[in-house]
Amino acid sequence: MAGTVYLVGAGPGDPDLMTRRALDLIASADAILYDRLIPRGALDGARPDADLRYVGKDPGGGSISQEEIEDQLVELAEAGLSVVRLKGGDPFVFGRGGEEAQALAAAGVPFEVVPGVTAGVAAPAYAGIPVTHRDEASAVAFITGHEDPGKPGSALDWGALAAFPGTLVFYMGVRNLEGIARSLIDAGRPESEPAAVVAHGTLPEQRVVAGTLADIAERAVAAELTAPAVTVVGPVAGLRETLAWIERRPLFGRSVVVTRAREQSSTLARRLMGLGAAVVEAPAIRIVPHESEELDRAVEGIERYALVCLTSPNGVRLFAEALMRRGRDARALAGAKVATIGPGTAEALAGFGIGADVVPERSVAEALVEELEPVPVEGRPVLIARAAEARDVLPDALRERGAHVDAVALYETVAEPLPERAIDAAARADYVTFTSSSTVRFFVDALARAGTPFPSEARVVSIGPVTSSTAHELGLDVHVEAARHDIDGLVEALLEDANQAAPA
The missing domain is CATH 3.40.1010.10 (Tetrapyrrole methylase, N-terminal domain)
Structure with a gap:
């Protein structure tokens, strides 16, 4: 069948x-x-x-x-x-x-x-141009600006198009724009009629040139507009000055590199795109889960721990999956205090139905150490589920207080090869974001292996002091550091910096 x-x-x-x-x-x-x-x-x-x-x-x-x-x-x-x-x-x-x-x-x-959704409607809409309007256009015509080159002549009736009582939208005509405009004017369309070209419509790199039928081709050439593009001819094109909206997004026209692991990058990327940024996804790291006898013993005996510390959203996900694979759930933690490094990790934990008892405002180990000071740990078993390459600040501090600490590696962070197109795009970026020390190290390494210098004009945005310290060690200037060490804090810091740099 x-x-x-x-x-x-x-x-x-x-x-x-x-x-x-x-x-x-x-x-x-x-x-x-x-x-x-x-x-x-x-x-x-x-x-x-x-x-x-x-x-x-x-x-x-x-x-x-x-x-x-x-x-x-x-x-x-x-x-x-x-x-x-x-x-x-x-x-x-x-x-x-x-x-x-x-x-x-x-x-x-x-x-x-x-x-x-067709570009002939969507691209003008993103440029602030309605293709129909009660007062300006009661009809719209969609026309190809790139006819079959094998045809003996044009199939377009330029006289009919010039007399059309509404909006003309030409697809794929940016290369032929001068000829299109001249044909319409020669057939009787007023050369003073408003016109606009929308290139890469609906995308963060959208560009718009507005003018009249007489000069729109010259303006498009001067602006170096490239395909894909649509051209709008008619009074509605004159409404753009009032109705343009996408350019008002706070990061419109800015290019931002996201270096998080691919599984995590989409959340940050979508946030940034929603704010108008052109996002370059350059995942410099990959999360590789660890399976070990140490992890098996910790999960099997989870009820014996008085304190369980989780240090990242990745760790939360893998810890919860390890519990579920062994038929356990949130009830296994009923007798323990649960602590997380920062609100982001606590939010990830809540997604699995587990509430954190101890959550410092700052997402660094030092803050969690301070927050745990009132919690009795001497002589008690403590589990720290973390990355293989995590710093020893937390386990060392708890051991000094007499805790019996099991620091179990749930995953390791390894380098992710970057495609050439991502490296090329990153070289032209306005911002490069780093959400961990490993993203800094592996992104810098990837550029070095490709023989590409770190983008000199880009501003570096760090999620927090530990990440910033690694960036400094590798010779980078950190221009923006998030006051709150999570994705929301990073986005807020980037926005504040962009607003300060925006022309008055």
């Missing part, structure tokens, strides 16, 4: 504009054929065993033909697979989805169409 092919629109670029249906189909697909202009992270939810095939059309050649794409869709479906054909924008709006649907119908292959 033939499988089904889903022609899925991935939206204009902002991952948050992908539909729930698109994400569900990506998560369940046996095979995914995807284009170049899909949102970053669009395939993160795909199954590990899914057949992922890049079939995008790259500028300058090297692209797979449309016929080959259609043949692959038919072949995969006839093998009984569930196939997603993932396209930027909407598959039926200048996405050649209609051609692919025809090919599938001719082959007798079942297919479904999943619409996506």
